[in-house]
Amino acid sequence: MEEKKYISQLPVVEAPPGFESQVLARVRDRKVRAVRRRRWEFGLAGVGAVAVAVVVLISPGIKQPEYSARQVKTDNSSLETIQVMEPLNLENEMRRATDDPQTVFILEKVSDQPLIQQVRY
Amino acid sequence: MNKRMDDQELMEKIKKGDEVAFSQLMIMYKDRVVNFLYQFTGDYQLAVDLSQETFLRVFFKAKKYRPIAPVSSWIYAIAANLARTERKKISRQAAIPLDEVTDSYSAGTYSLDHNDPGLMRNVKQALDRLHPRYRLPVILKDVEGFSQEEIATMLKLPVGTVKARISRGREYLRRWLEEGREIKNRAEENEGYGLKLPDD
Known part of the structure; x- marks a missing residue:
């Protein structure tokens, strides 16, 4: 057990003077750096989002729809509505319908055998 | 118990970013942490930086931090992890050719006389020679006075493993100290048989 005794008698060292103030200074420094880093991250994220939006809007590879809902709205608001009255002669329509040959489908049973037969090889 | 309560209260305040509470905690533990890291690394400046x-x-x-363990155990666990990481970093960087490596410990001689100023230096050298696997639990037990259960919690090891490592570490130290003593005795014997040159 001698070794245990010797180890416990080893010279003890202490923290240097000003230890706490140095640590506190490093704590504040890291806080400031963390805030700066967060700002950078937000800034970069914002720039990235804007860049993606610009690319999406300007890119010629992406085909715009020919007639979008927005265009419909703007067209409706800017133009006057013109009511078109078209005469319709229902008599002619009815006559044409009666002239067409009428098709009659007769459903007839043609076999007594069941529809699905067993296949033999 | 009161101390532990104080520690817990301080930790609760530190969680909210209270720098005054943090300073108080540092005042309580800075010397112990620096000493522990110095005993582990053998380098005072490195010990201060790691602290x-x-x-x-x-x-x-x-x-x-969860208050299931004492604050001191948690702080020592952080310190031990940092020390181990630093040691690994140093061992990766240090690429010394084998020819240049000298066994400085075995070349040293000392006696086990308590008045011998070299004794503690040699004990320190033996401790530094010990593999960190054994050195860490031995220091935590014999220098810092933690229980085996607390050391097991800090190092995240089973209690049985901690016991075995402490025992093995002490065994190595004892063996090396005895070897050093034999070298010292042999050197003294050789000096006794040496020829004396006549004075002019």
């Missing part, structure tokens, strides 16, 4: 890093982590990771 500062330990307390920085205590401040910024305070929210991760």
Whole structure:
């Protein structure tokens, strides 16, 4: 057990003077750096989002729809509505319908055998 | 118990970013942490740097602390992890050719006389020679006075493993100290048989 005794008698060292103030200074420094880093991250994220939006809007590879809902709205608001009255002669329509040959489908049973037969090889 | 309560209260305040509470905690533990890291690394400046890093982590990771273990155990666990990481970093960087490596410990001689100023130096050298796997639990037990259960919690090892490592570490130290003593005795014997040159 001698070794245990010797180890416990080893010279003890202490923290240097000003230890706490140095640590506190490093704590504040890291806080400031963390805030700066967060700002950078937000800034970069914002720039990235804007860049993606610009690319999406300007890119010629992406085909715009020919007639979008927005265009419909703007067209409706800017133009006057013109009511078109078209005469319709229902008599002619009815006559044409009666002239067409009428098709009659007769459903007839043609076999007594069941529809699905067993296949033999 | 009161001390532990104080520690817990301080930790609760540190979790909210209270720098005054953090300073109080540092005052309570800075010397112990520096001494522990000095005994482990053998380098005072490195021990101070690692201690500062330990307390920085205590401040910024305070929210991760759970009051199931004493604050001291948690702080020592952080310090031990940092010390181990630093040791690995140093061992990766140090690429010394084998020819240049000298066994400085076995070349040293000392006696086990308590008045011998070289004794403690040699004990320190033996401790430095010990593999960190054994050195860490031995220091925590014999220098810092933690129980085996507390050391097991700090190092995240089973209690049985901690016991075995402490025992093995002490055994190595005893063996090396005895070897050093034999070398010293042999050197003294050789000096006794040496020829004396006549004075002019």
